[in-house]
Amino acid sequence: MSEKQKKYGKAIVIGGGNGIGLAIVMELSSICESVSIVDRTEPGAALPANVTSSRFNLLNGVPDFSAQTEDTDILVITAGFGRIAPFQTFTQAEIENVFRVNTIALTKVINQFYARMMQKRPFYCAVMGSIAGLISSPMISLYSASKAAICRLVEGLNIELESAGTDNRILDVAPGSIKGTRFTGSDRTDLSQLETLASDIISNMLSRQTVYIPDYETIYKGVIARYHADPHAFGIQSCRYKIEGGRMNEHPQVRVGYLSGTFDLFHVGHLNLLRRAKEYCDYLVVGVHRDASHKGKQAFIPFEERCEIVRNVRFVDQVIPSLPEDDEVYRSGIVKYDYLFVGSDYKGTERFNRYEEYFSDKGVRIIYFPYTDGTSSTQLRDALESASGKK
Numbered sequence: 001m002s003e004k005q006k007k008y009g010k011a012i013v014i015g016g017g018n019g020i021g022l023a024i025v026m027e028l029s030s031i032c033e034s035v036s037i038v039d040r041t042e043p044g045a046a047l048p049a050n051v052t053s054s055r056f057n058l059l060n061g062v063p064d065f066s067a068q069t070e071d072t073d074i075l076v077i078t079a080g081f082g083r084i085a086p087f088q089t090f091t092q093a094e095i096e097n098v099f100r101v102n103t104i105a106l107t108k109v110i111n112q113f114y115a116r117m118m119q120k121r122p123f124y125c126a127v128m129g130s131i132a133g134l135i136s137s138p139m140i141s142l143y144s145a146s147k148a149a150i151c152r153l154v155e156g157l158n159i160e161l162e163s164a165g166t167d168n169r170i171l172d173v174a175p176g177s178i179k180g181t182r183f184t185g186s187d188r189t190d191l192s193q194l195e196t197l198a199s200d201i202i203s204n205m206l207s208r209q210t211v212y213i214p215d216y217e218t219i220y221k222g223v224i225a226r227y228h229a230d231p232h233a234f235g236i237q238s239c240r241y242k243i244e245g246g247r248m249n250e251h252p253q254v255r256v257g258y259l260s261g262t263f264d265l266f267h268v269g270h271l272n273l274l275r276r277a278k279e280y281c282d283y284l285v286v287g288v289h290r291d292a293s294h295k296g297k298q299a300f301i302p303f304e305e306r307c308e309i310v311r312n313v314r315f316v317d318q319v320i321p322s323l324p325e326d327d328e329v330y331r332s333g334i335v336k337y338d339y340l341f342v343g344s345d346y347k348g349t350e351r352f353n354r355y356e357e358y359f360s361d362k363g364v365r366i367i368y369f370p371y372t373d374g375t376s377s378t379q380l381r382d383a384l385e386s387a388s389g390k391k
Contacts, residue, residue, distance in 0.1 A: 015079030023194035082143025257281030287322030
């Protein structure tokens with residue numbers, strides 16, 4: 001389809017970097033003038049020329065779309081995560097994160113676009129619910145609860161939209177298993193397996209349907225009927241099926257990050273560092289140095305006060321006293337992190353070459369952040385010392 005033939009203007013796909021979201025992006029690119037991806041990771045495929053991508057971790061809140069709502073015609077939200085496992089295997093952090101992404105972030109995004117939806121002018125929206133949000137789902141009960149909230153939200157909002165006199169609706173997409181995605185065990189997105197489903201989702205959205213259950217006639221019509229006939233018996237059977245099917249994943253879906261620093265004279269550079277680190281991980285632990293002696297300097301702010309400042313930054317989940325070596329925190333079992341964050345000036349040093357060798361077979365990735373221009377602790381320290389007459 002040529003640019004002149006494209007029927008729709010701008011589309012935004014939140015969670016469009018992989019899985020069914022990426023497949024929907026590819027389909028939308030042929031009917032929209034432009035498509036914007038918002039995802040925590042870079043897209044897993046080469047993108048058409050009219051598609052742009054930006055990184056954003058929904059664990060940190062939601063982007064501000066206020067400047068884009070009026071010129072957006074299509075909004076699709078596919079971001080979300082979960083796992084099949086006994087409830088006792090979930091950590092407090094994972095419980096909070098599941099609802100923060102699957103439920104709260106999605107609700108806040110819809111809220112930003114809701115005034116646009118209420119207009120007579122056509123607007124199309126689809127959100128990724130789940131069949132698990134419509135029926136009893138033991139062994140995936142946490143994910144199910146987060147999706148059930150979205151199913152009820154969309155159902156209620158569609159009635160409000162109808163009562164307001166607009167034809168615009170929100171499509172609740174409620175799939176079961178989606179082949180070709182990481183959720184079902186694939187190591188990457190297989191777009192060839194997702195093209196038909198993506199096209200069907202878009203078709204249902206553009207025709208202003210309110211619920212779409214893939215494979216409904218062949219699979220889920222019967223499943224839902226069995227559930228309504230005897231919810232308890234259905235739940236028992238479902239539980240056994242998941243256990244006996246070997247689909248359990250008892251490893252928490254929480255990617256832990258760690259960084260250490262003095263955080264003396266806290267400034268915007270520190271804030272940006274913590275923000276960037278949290279974009280990579282679900283749970284950020286910060287080690288605070290007791291003093292600045294390792295740099296041959298003196299800290300102005302007492303250790304306890306620096307810990308309290310860092311602890312109250314919204315990107316930080318936990319603060320601990322740092323150890324002399326960052327790998328000691330991992331070796332000792334204090335924090336079994338997945339990411340270690342540090343400034344790019346440490347790359348290639350003997351210390352971090354040693355770290356890289358140690359972590360090479362442990363699944364830990366070292367992220368080197370380039371330093372940016374702006375305020376630094378050294379500048380503030382020099383200014384304070386100059387003002388006090390020490391220089």
